[in-house]
Amino acid sequence: MPTRERKLHLLVINQFFWPDMAPTGQLLMDVTRAVEGEQSRTTAICGAPDYAASDTTSAPPVRILRSRLVRFSHHAVGRILSYGSFLFGAVWNGFRVRKPDVIVTLTTPPLTSVLGRFLKLARGCQHFIWEMDVYPDIAIDLGVLRSDSIFTAVIGALADWSRRNCDGIIALGDDMKARLIARGIPEHKIHVAENWADGEEITPQPFADGPLTIHYSGNLGLAHDVGTIMGAMKQLGNRPEYHFVFAGGGARRQRVESFCSENGIANVSFRPYVTRAELSRSLGESHLGLVTQISATCGSLVPSKTYGIMAAGRPMLFIGPRDSTPARIIDRFACGWRVEPGEVQSVVSILERLAADRCAIYTAGANSRTAFEAHYDRKIGAARVAAILGLQQATPTAEAASDLTKAIPQSN
Numbered sequence: 119m120p121t122r123e124r125k126l127h128l129l130v131i132n133q134f135f136w137p138d139m140a141p142t143g144q145l146l147m148d149v150t151r152a153v154e155g156e157q158s159r160t161t162a163i164c165g166a167p168d169y170a171a172s173d174t175t176s177a178p179p180v181r182i183l184r185s186r187l188v189r190f191s192h193h194a195v196g197r198i199l200s201y202g203s204f205l206f207g208a209v210w211n212g213f214r215v216r217k218p219d220v221i222v223t224l225t226t227p228p229l230t231s232v233l234g235r236f237l238k239l240a241r242g243c244q245h246f247i248w249e250m251d252v253y254p255d256i257a258i259d260l261g262v263l264r265s266d267s268i269f270t271a272v273i274g275a276l277a278d279w280s281r282r283n284c285d286g287i288i289a290l291g292d293d294m295k296a297r298l299i300a301r302g303i304p305e306h307k308i309h310v311a312e313n314w315a316d317g318e319e320i321t322p323q324p325f326a327d328g329p330l331t332i333h334y335s336g337n338l339g340l341a342h343d344v345g346t347i348m349g350a351m352k353q354l355g356n357r358p359e360y361h362f363v364f365a366g367g368g369a370r371r372q373r374v375e376s377f378c379s380e381n382g383i384a385n386v387s388f389r390p391y392v393t394r395a396e397l398s399r400s401l402g403e404s405h406l407g408l409v410t411q412i413s414a415t416c417g418s419l420v421p422s423k424t425y426g427i428m429a430a431g432r433p434m435l436f437i438g439p440r441d442s443t444p445a446r447i448i449d450r451f452a453c454g455w456r457v458e459p460g461e462v463q464s465v466v467s468i469l470e471r472l473a474a475d476r477c478a479i480y481t482a483g484a485n486s487r488t489a490f491e492a493h494y495d496r497k498i499g500a501a502r503v504a505a506i507l508g509l510q511q512a513t514p515t516a517e518a519a520s521d522l523t524k525a526i527p528q529s530n
Contacts (some may be wrong), residue, residue: 123439126158126509129218129243131233133204133226135164136178139391141336141422142224142250145313147178147456152500153509158401161218163211167202183211184479195519205233212237219220221245222506228253229273231280238284245280246507248288253277258417262430271444278302288506290420293445297417309506312443314499315425315490319394322431322487325480329361329385330473332435333404335397336423338368343410346437348467349375349462356385359473364402365389401430405479406454406472411438411461425499428453428490433482 130150134143143164150160161181185207201474204227212233218280221243223234238245254273256265259268260444263270278301281287287308289295295308338344347362354360371388378386392400401407411419416439424444427434434454436444448454458465472479492498 119220122360126219127216128153128158128160128220128222128507129163129212129215129237130160130222130224130526131163131208131212133165133230135162135182136167136180138164138167140226141313144394145422146224146248147180148220148316148496149500149503150180150315151178152497153504153507158509161215163208163215175444183215185211205230209231213240217241217416218243220509223250223505224248225250225253228257229276229280231284231292235280235283240414243506245283246286246288247281248282248503249259249290249294249298250419250446252294252418255297255301256341259412259414259418259496262340263314269325274301281307283462286506290422291417292446293417293442294420295417296441299440309332311502311506312494312499313420313422313425314494314496315429316394317429317471317491317495320398320401320426320429322379322483323398325476325483326403329359330406330469331361331363331404332406332408332469332504333363333401333432334365334408334410335401335426336366336368336391338364338366338370338374339418341412341415342370342385342421343412343459344370344374346372346465347408347410347460347461350465351378351383351386352381353462354469356383358385360469362386362390363404366391382437398430401426401432404432405476406432406435407432409434409436409438409444410459411436411444416442424507425490425494428486431487433479435465437465445490451489453482453484453489455482462501467476470498 125178130146132142132146134140136143136147150162154160161183163183163185166184185204214420218241220238221234223230234245234247237243254263254270258265258270269522281298281303284307287303289298289308289309290313293311295310299305299307351362365373375388409421409424409427411421420443424434424447434444434448435455436448436456437459438444438456445456448456455468457468
């Protein structure tokens with residue numbers, strides 16, 4: 119009888135996974151769905167689903183090992199306790215599962231890559247780091263850690279030790295790649311694979327009549343600039359030709375709500391997170407998708423909400439640094455408008471111009487969906503990551519072949 123070929127065993131480690139709606143968990147789920155099949159099987163080590171809203175889609179074909187003693191919290195102390203308890207359980211699960219061929223660690227919590235490095239040493243497998251945020255840079259950028267502290271130096275040394283000794287690093291953009299190189303990570307280890315959205319779940323909806331609707335979707339956290347859009351909202355007052363929507367949550371959400379209440383701004387709606395199934399409808403209510411990023415975080419993170427907006431066929435209003443990934447996408451595909459954080463009058467001028475010229479919105483929105491279909495749809499994005507990991511994956515669209523080729527590791 120012919121010998122049955124052994125499946126490759128992929129082990130992924132991240133605190134968030136299905137059915138959590140955290141972006142990192144959703145992206146990881148898309149990859150595991152793409153690679154699971156005749157040639158490979160996947161095990162996911164994750165925490166309990168308590169980040170935000172739950173994904174209502176069917177469970178991915180993955181063995182899920184949950185590791186949690188302390189419930190996840192968006193507050194600092196609770197977050198640290200949750201991170202620690204997850205890592206404790208992840209160590210236990212990581213050494214008791216069947217030997218993996220490939221390990222992928224994400225960056226929730228920070229230093230999960232160190233666990234990946236130890237598993238690589240102990241079990242003789244490949245290890246890839248998927249950098250969703252660059253630590254400790256992001257914590258320094260947000261003022262959480264001091265750049266000159268011993269604690270920060272230790273975190274940086276551990277993170278860079280795992281980076282230098284892994285088999286490859288997935289960066290979310292050229293700006294993130296530059297950050298890693300600045301930390302002394304060899305360039306040949308770093309492979310750029312931008313994030314994506316699901317173009318079957320999120321589809322363009324007809325633009326509605328009525329006020330110009332500016333829509334922010336998802337987490338509004340410490341890395342997101344809110345002062346600029348609040349200044350523009352105040353300057354525009356309650357003019358009926360504008361409406362602002364904030365759907366989601368996050369550390370800065372309450373600040374925006376309080377600001378609107380204190381200044382009597384009524385042309386604004388605050389809504390909870392929406393499920394993945396509801397996201398297309400929610401994004402389709404807008405004329406402009408709002409993305410913000412404080413300048414200090416350029417390269418230490420990449421806003422993932424960019425790709426959902428593009429899938430919805432909506433242009434972006436990006437308030438953030440020139441060298442960031444969303445800014446480069448806008449420049450490359452003419453799919454939105456960018457202003458520097460703090461330039462309130464520039465935002466007001468753009469919104470006034472677009473309120474009077476909806477054709478510019480429709481054109482940029484069409485450009486956005488066209489670029490999305492060619493470069494950032496789920497199958498194309500998952501193929502980029504699968505190629506870096508060396509896992510078999512169906513061929514992406516012909517137009518995206520050049521992007522996939524760039525993602526495949528080259529021999530030195």
